[in-house]
Amino acid sequence: MKTYDLSYISGIIHAKAVGNTNFKITYLSNDTRRIIDGLNTLFFALKTNTNDGHKFVLSAYNNGVRCFVVEHLPDKAAEMPEACFLIVENSLTALQILATAHRSSFNIPVIGITGSNGKTIVKEWLYQLLHRRIEITRSPKSYNSQIGVPLSVWNIDSNTRLGIFEAGISMPGEMAALEKMIQPTIGIFTNIGEAHQQHFTSLEQKASEKIKLFAHSDIIIFNRDNEIINKTVSETTGLNTFTWGYQEGCDVRILSIYKHAQNTTVHINIHSDHHRFEIPFIDDASIENVLHCLATCVYLKQEMNETIEGIQQLKPVEMRLFWKKAIHNSYLINDSYSNDLNSFKIALDYLYQQRQSNKLTVILSDVTESSTGNKAIYEQVVRLLKDGRINRLIAIGEQIARFRSLFENEGISTSEYPSTEAFIQALPGLTFNNENILLKGARRFRFERIANILELQTHETTLEINLTAITHNLKAYKNLLKPSTRLMVMVKAYGYGSGDAEVAKLLQFNHVDYLTVAYIDEGIALRKAGITLPIMVLNVEESGYNQLEQYNLEPEIFSFHQLNNFYSYCLQNGITQQGIHIKLDTGMHRLGFLPEETEALGKKIQEQNILFVKSAFTHFAASEDPDEDDFTHLQADLFIKSCNTLEEQIGYSFIKHCCNTAGIERHPQYHMGMVRLGVGLYEGNKKLPGGETTIPVGSLKATVAQIKHLQEGDTVGYNRRFKATKPTNVATIRIGYADGLRRSLGNNVGEVFINNHRAPIIGSVCMDMCMIDITNIPANVGDTAEIFGMHIPVKEVAQKCQTISYEILTGIGQRVKRVYIEE
Template identity: 45%
Template sequence: MLLSDIQKATKAELISEETKTIEIDELLIDSRKIANADTALFIAIRGSHRDGHQFIADAYKKGVRVFLISEKIEQGLYPYASFLKVNDTVAALQQLAAYHRNQYHFPIIGITGSNGKTIVKEWLFQLLSADYKIVRSPKSYNSQIGVPLSVWGIEAHHNLGIFEAGISQPGEMNNSEKVLHPDIGIFTNIGEAHSEGFMNQRQKINEKLALFRQTKELIYCKDHHELNESIVQYAHQVRNNPDNPLKLFTWSQKSDATLRIHSIERENNVSVIKASYEDKERTITIPFIDHAYIEDAIHCWCVLLLLKLDDAVIAERMLHLHAVAMRLQLLHGMDNCTIINDTYNSDLTSLQIALDFLEQQRQHPRKTVILSDMLQMGKPDRDLYEEVADLIHQKNIYRIICIGPALYKNKEAFRKYKKLRSIFFKSTDELLKKLHMITFENEAILLKGARSFRFEKIEKLLEQKIHKTVLEINLTAIQHNLNVYRDLLPKGVKTMAMVKAYSYGSGSYEIANLLQFEGIDYLTVAYVDEGVALRKAGITAPIMVMSPEAAAFDRMISWKLEPEIFSIDSLQSFLKIANAFNEQHYPIHIKLDTGMHRLGFMKHELDALIAELKNNNASKVVSIFSHLAGSDAADFDGFTEEQAMHFNEMSKYLKDALEINPLLHLVNSSGITRHPELYYDMVRLGIGMYGFDGSNKIQSQLRHIGTLKTTIAQIKELPKGETVGYSRKGILKHESKIATVSIGYADGYFRDFGNGIGHMLVNGQPAKIIGSVCMDMCMLDISGIENVKVGDEVIVFGNDLPVSTLADWAKTIPYEILTSISQRVNRIYVNE
């Protein structure tokens, strides 16, 4: 779009020395994710955690010359740049997207609801790609920013759009409606997700219905009673316009509907769904038995019927629906490699998202992309793969391995970039035969393949074989929890994140990478070796070491790690090494003991501390802190007040005597939620970031970050009276079906959970542990649970069986459960 058209769409004031004929192809909201700077518009969005205006200089340095802003800018700092000034950059982005959408007149499908939006969107793409050139939301871009960014992807060759839209507070859907103007609507369902900003369910439904103000047909399930009532009322009252009626395409298992579902039969992991539509009996079979997937599939069926696809075509395509991978997976590979598995989408937008994630993996010097042909893109192959090659080149990829006839035919698009190593295969099988000839070592590898290329075969060969039991860590959930706490902090208060103890059992550099990318101010580890490992993995953020050993001070200085100093002995030992290294003003953190009585200077030791610091320039106090003993409980609030009083007195005494102004920090996760008066300059975020609020004030806002999974190794049917496990403690009181699973106390699963105390989830149902927990395995009673087979996944803890429940069984705290998970348990990281 021309700059002049963008100015017209956003009603912006143009501040520019350049011509209005500049053409913009790319919209940017993150200065770290720039692909084509020459044709990019950087939109400075002011959020709750960051202000995009602070990153204009960074984007300018990387070549961006056009900016959408809402604050006054010193133009002289940015020669030859153009600025579009508006009151609200988010509103302007929405206006720009609405203007762009209105240039096209093909049908748009708009999807809203509490759950299933992304699955329905992706399945519709699978089902309709043979008939339409489709543009759709990348991943789950359904927010006030995500919707307009999605619509910006519309191009001239498209003839169908599928977009999802969500809301978190009243009024937001009006903005999305102006951007999308959907012709066909889908309301998937209504639930508790994102209910915080609404008075009740009815209000939330009505707010979401605003998306369908101009829609011709609305698809939904009548069996959701409150949803049905609201939609019928909306259709007859709000949309009571003979010239623009809203037609309701309903489906139901309970009553008459446009599509009347007569039966759903589940067997052998498929569901046969029989229904009637327009006085004709119709049947589909889908390869899923989960209730939510069945509901999503029926919504899609309604769309296909509405678009008048033939029954035989519908049945064939429904039978071959495949699961949607909702997130990127980060896996440990052979020979110190990291694998990023992304088979979610196969298009340019999702490739760029995956490359941005790959770029965050700073622990590896080299990066490789294994890419398949992009199917059903609608662009000429030559244009498409020249664009792909340019994107790969801009991201400084070391090597690309291309698989598929289209990529093979377009080798020259990649080979014109001399620094990019490119290898081509006509098929996945051809690569697999020659994979042993390609060296993968100490690098990050992105697998980006269309489903038909079956890249899981490549993943299995590259992935490190550690253990069938895995701990799946959701990086998006950590990011969410971090932002929940950041929202509580006043502007200017810094955040220190705890990544000690292997990030509470969650991982090391993977978590630190995410936090560094999110702009955390400080990272904290317990021991020097943890900090050194992070530095070796490419972490450059400041790192404080909480329990430094005097013998390791030289390594700390070499790796730019900052020690916690808690005694005169520790200070003297550090200063001795720092002087030997000729250091000047090396950053240190002074720990005060205000009542915890673990580590730290007591009040009577401060004069000796001051004397040591005054007589030596080798160090510089960058922070003074202490530790609250009972911040999570109201019973200890009086003691917390005493600690704060001591901290104020002691820190002021140090600051005045040394004439310094370091950062002060006192509160941990519970302190953040319960003691906002004690924020000072920085807060320390630990277990809260990993999904647990010790004060229980904001637990409902936090997300669980980890799912521990194992598999069934064997199933036996045993008669009444038999015993299971060591010491014959598991006595069967009736004929039972017993499953042996691949986890034991050597993996960190407590022996306390044995003999019926604990359970795991098999097919979503609780299965009690029978007998004692063994070193490498334990046994579950799966009697009464249907369709269980060897190799099935078992949930040890996760969303439906939280870590806190396991902690209750063991009469301990979630920290101990998380940090007990053995290092032999493979960690897999997912990014939604």
């Protein structure tokens, strides 16, 4: 990494420096949770629609950061005597100016990639095809935004011989800044589609905005058969092109594409030379992405035989990190598809974020960039391990073994093995207990064999929880709120079936204000898992009063009987200023104080002078129903009047909240001091008022146990509810009503998604199994079927069961293995 003097950076971004500028800067950060080396990090306090980085300056300072780019001095600047503040007009603009200056200091070829889909896949496959012969710096994950691009470009250093960076935009006018930072010499325009369309009037307008990335590029590579892109390129002056497609005149001309069961044969012509080869994919998107990569390799004059060999070895880009239960009460992140420094940093962040204990172990292979055993690479690995608080390193490979002393000198317990086989042979004698394990290895080490041994072998039915989707949905709802409105998130009922501790850790990571659980034991479990956020408990029994104080939990109080009992407990145990939350009943008529009881309630709380009202809230009975809006308005009016009465009696104000998920979406005038987000965080496929669409969080999946070929007249399942009227192929999958698959989905009511097809559930759903009709659907034993998820919305399943999504999500059995993924 290149290092700059802070005084030099101050001049580049035209900042007013307050404090000592005698610092060296190697890293940039806008996130206190991802600080690698505080003393050498420059923290940018960025303002977004949902947050203000200035609030986290003190936290960054406490993490060792001393250098900050801010738009004003933070409130607690006096508590940071060693800090240097670079004051600028706009901190995001300053970040982009700095990244632009850094990029300009390197005269290297850079590939810029834009398009509606496929950017990350094309980038990663190009890396797979090219990295063996050239040192590459590329965007980590899909860092392609106004913030992600400068952080990506900053990774270019003196070893970089080729840069590959993505650029994504969501509205007109954004591409100019990205073009200045990336300065691509080679452009790839993948495709144009509906993604992020809400701020564009047409696909043509979006294409004309995206192509601005290539304003100064030497060449643009694209599919000439794409009419919109081809038209946009032809109407843009000054662009040199290198094209692929079926049309005559393409630099890489497709003669034929033929799909087989497991792969695709492609026949192309390049300057009268014919080439026929296999692609290890059959879906159209993958074929398109491969051809973008092929054309790029041809343009770069890589040997055709080398390119074709590389294409045949391409692996699906695993865009997600899996968090699974492992042996001996441990947890495992399996990230064994690549091992370069960028992805290693991301995996370490995820390990620390989701840790269940402080015992952190990394199983690491030779690093991809270190084919020559570069000591500087492993010095960076040591720094990452140290800053990630890793206790134990298991090093696998001949290169990494040479640098064992680097790790041990930093106090990291290290053991080494020359190969994966040697480690597997030694595994029976090794101890793993209550640990958090990151498995990070280059593909050639085949670490999936280690994962198979370490993973806890349980029921093959899984509920995949997409933590990235939760983050997306959370931000989408935050965008609907004013900065002053706090956010309480419901994690009761095992996080709506998604897992309470795991989801709560992510919510804490994303700075929500409050969590809510149904019962005390749920709150205790969160505290034991390391959750420090305020937690409101909805249903508190007298037997659990002592645990409220012990675990710093805050009860909901909904009746005078409960209030008096809790007050007596606090009085007897010398507890003062115990926070409580008052439930007001404005029309739901489930729990809560009625409006006419509010004055007496306030007087009693004031007289007792022990219980402190943290918030008061009510629950809208029908906030999702436009036909009931008059009643919702009535509830809100009663709530406001009741809160005013309560405040008059107790003599102080408190947080007020009445909006549930539907209230957040439909009644912004009632957001007040806080809102409560529930099923909206988890359900997905909902378009919000701001134009964003939520993503399904959970995917319930089961594997095929057996396939049978039935003849006309054969029957299936209990009571012979299905009778074949023609030759029928039936697959039995490993999920039943004990797992949460409702019996009402049997007999052709429900469907599953398998191998890009919907298959009906036939016969009666059994306790542990169900049967599906796969006639005309290619399937094999071991294939995975989705019960709900990205292809079959949980809301659709609920409607077929004549219930609501809540019931489906919370009904997933505990024996179903939860797998947590981050994309």
